[in-house]
Amino acid sequence: MSSIFVSFCFIKTVSGGDKYVSGTGLYCIGNDVDAFREITFKGFTGNAESLVTPLEKNSIALVIGRYVYEENTEYV
Template sequence: MSSVFITFCFIKTVSGNSKFLNGTAIYRVSDDEDEFRELNYKGFTRNSETLIVDFERNSIVLMIGRYVYHQNAEYLSLIQTVLLLSPQTDSACALEDLPYIFPLLIYSAPAVTNSYI
C-alpha cells in the first residue's frame, strides 16, 4: 500500500547536509486552535532536479510526501516542499500562522483477487 500526504506544516526543527534534510514539523488536525500533531520528515536533496526547496526553522511549508504511521509516530518521506512563510520576512512566523486547511491523505493499494472490504 502506498499513501501520499499533503499538508501545511510549521517547521519545528531542521538539520541535515548537502544530501538530505530531516527534522520535525507540526500540522493542524482540525479547526480547533489547539489541535496540532507532530511528524518526523526526511528528504533527499542529492539530485540537482529535486522538488525539495530549502527552508529553515519556524517556516511554514507545504509538504508533500509518502506517509507512514508506526508505533505512535508519524513519518514523512518528502517528495516536494513549497516555502510559504519564512522568518526572514518582515515578521517571524508562529505556529498560529498555520492555515486552517486539513491534511489530505491519499491511499492506493493493489487489488487482491477474491477479497473485499
C-alpha cells in the same frame, strides 16, 4: 500501510547535509485552533540548489510525501 501526505507544516526542527534534510514539524488536524500533530520528515535532494527555498526552523512549508504511522510516530 502508507499513504500520501500533503499539508502545510510549521517546521520545529531541521537539520541535514548536502544530500538530505530532516526534522520535525507540526500540522493542524482540524478546525480546532489548538489541535496539532507532530510529524518526523526526511527528504533527499541532489544538491543544495535543488530546493526552491531553504528549509528553515520556525517557518511554514508545504510537505508532500509518503505518510507512515508506526509505533505512535508519524513519518513523512
